[in-house]
Amino acid sequence: MSTPPRTSHHRSFELTLQSAKRTMVLSEIVRLAIDSFRTSKVRFALTALGMVIGSMSLILVVTIGLTGKVYILNLLRSIGTNMVDLEYAGGGSGAINNFQNDYLTHDDERAVEEQVPAVAYSSPMLEMHDRVSFGQGVVKEVLVLGVSPQYKMVRNLVVLSGRFFDEEDESTHTKAAVVTEAFARAMFGSMDSAVNKTFTLSGIPFTIVGVFKESVNTFGQSEIADQTILIPYSVARYFTGTDNVKDIFFSIRDEKDVEEAAKQIVAVVHARHQPSSVYKASTMTELLTDAALIADALTVVLILVTAVTLAVGGVGIMNIMLATVRSRIREIGIRKALGATAREIKLQFLIEAVFISLSGGLLGTLLGLALPVSVRLFTSYPLPISPWSVVIALVTSSLVGVVFGTLPANRAAQLDPVESLKYE
Structure with a gap:
């Protein structure tokens, strides 16, 4: 007996069901990641510390670079631009x-x-x-x-x-x-x-x-x-x-x-x-233009130096996530035995890495902005604040989490469920 052809209504229902299932799976993955952090708050805080320092340094470096640029240009303008x-x-x-x-x-x-x-x-x-x-x-x-x-x-x-x-x-x-x-x-x-x-x-x-x-x-x-x-x-x-x-x-x-x-x-x-x-x-126009370009170039160099701090923080995240995968091999085996796919396992650990990185970047950004904002509030000197430095810090933090969290996530996704269940 042949199977009757599926109507467009059937296909639409299946697509809707799959979409809902994916949404549920994603929300469950995020919840699992949050639960993992709650059980190991100290490890999470120490892992995110590198990103906090890196993001804060980036904000402060851009602020210092802009302050130097404004100071130099004002000096040149005093001569008579x-x-x-x-x-x-x-x-x-x-x-x-x-x-x-x-x-x-x-x-x-x-x-x-x-x-x-x-x-x-x-x-x-x-x-x-x-x-x-x-x-x-x-x-x-x-x-x-x-x-x-x-x-x-x-x-x-x-x-x-x-x-x-x-x-x-x-x-x-x-x-x-x-x-x-x-x-x-x-x-x-x-x-x-x-x-x-x-x-x-x-x-x-x-x-x-x-x-x-x-x-x-x-x-x-x-x-x-x-x-x-x-x-x-x-x-x-x-x-x-x-x-x-x-x-x-x-x-x-x-x-x-x-x-x-x-x-x-x-x-x-x-x-x-x-x-x-x-x-x-x-x-003085050409001199002003050259001075602005030199100041911008120095700021970019300092940002690249700060990127080393972010990379070090990313390496720390990768090491911690590898250790986390090793300590949770039985958990991964149980999840796979219950039907979790390699994609879902990979996504879970990748979200954990991004969450650590982005949380550290957000806190570092707030701490980095605290200094120039405080100077603006309590002194008469208006330190320049660049919105782009905030965007760069947060985007970089997310990218660090993705880049350095991919290896641990792939390793977790490739574990054999049978071997994982037998792991002591």
């Missing part, structure tokens, strides 16, 4: 034996201010060197820069004592000077003592109206040296006898517009000079 430094790089026209230099002029600065709306502040710069007597026979060579009052904003200078010379000083050609802290201490003993005192440059008396410093110590890598004197540009012109300037500094309103504004500045100035003249505009 909105600044464009325009200088004459060579070229010009004339006969072979009568070559002409095509230097920048104060009129170039005015033209740029009129034609480039992105410019907020600007200042020309004349550079001179002179020898100044510091008393008791001590004579030092100093750097004298002729700048406009806006130079303070362009270069983010900090006035430590007194004031910076203003537009009135510039227009009235006042013999005012703003000196560095090192100059004030060397000549008068302190910053406050230097204010309103006089000294001579090329036989002309100047009155110190203020003492300044750079926002960030550039260690002599900028145009400002230790012994630097700033005087009004209108006064510095009398020393040089020319309207030519060495550099023109511009401050751009928005940091995003710096590169485009630099191109416009060069175009405006180049249109006012000989076609063969070359003018170079330097910005």
Whole structure:
């Protein structure tokens, strides 16, 4: 007698039944895993400790990396990331034996201010060197820069004592000077003592109206040296006898517009000079980008080092799970004798490994976040917290559990039920 063909209703019922059975089996497997941990809490805690330390280290490493990155970028911004430094790089026209230099002029600065709306502040710069007597026979060579009052904003200078010379000083050609802290201490003993005192440059008396410093110590890598004197540009012109300037500094309103504004500045100035003249505009944008990339690279390296801790924790999980399989051979044999498949046995031990790893990763993540969150709550310093570090820590913990739990799970699934039942 032939078996009647199964209808679509029969097939649908069987699929539903199989799906329900799989769901029940999975929930039973999870329950068995939890029961296993309840019976050996100390072993579970010690096994998860490696993942706790690894995940916590990962969170803290990313936080430290981001903090360092923010600190470095803020230092560079203090120098003047909105600044464009325009200088004459060579070229010009004339006969072979009568070559002409095509230097920048104060009129170039005015033209740029009129034609480039992105410019907020600007200042020309004349550079001179002179020898100044510091008393008791001590004579030092100093750097004298002729700048406009806006130079303070362009270069983010900090006035430590007194004031910076203003537009009135510039227009009235006042013999005012703003000196560095090192100059004030060397000549008068302190910053406050230097204010309103006089000294001579090329036989002309100047009155110190203020003492300044750079926002960030550039260690002599900028145009400002230790012994630097700033005087009004209108006064510095009398020393040089020319309207030519060495550099023109511009401050751009928005940091995003710096590169485009630099191109416009060069175009405006180049249109006012000989076609063969070359003018170079330097910005901090490239330096900022490089600094950010270096900081990110260092953070990645530190994360990879932290991954070693996670791998060590994974090895610990694998060793414990292998020992667990060995101690539960009779249990595995009984389960197989009652109908459990190799897949179900494998899934049970794999879930146990992932559970240990993920629990340790979750606790480590919470402990790792506790430090920056506490600093944010109890201090005024906002430590940066990356949501991606949390995601990476939890995903990595899960993957460690899967990778290092596969071998013990496979070994448990491949055990022979007959031999397992006879195991003592």
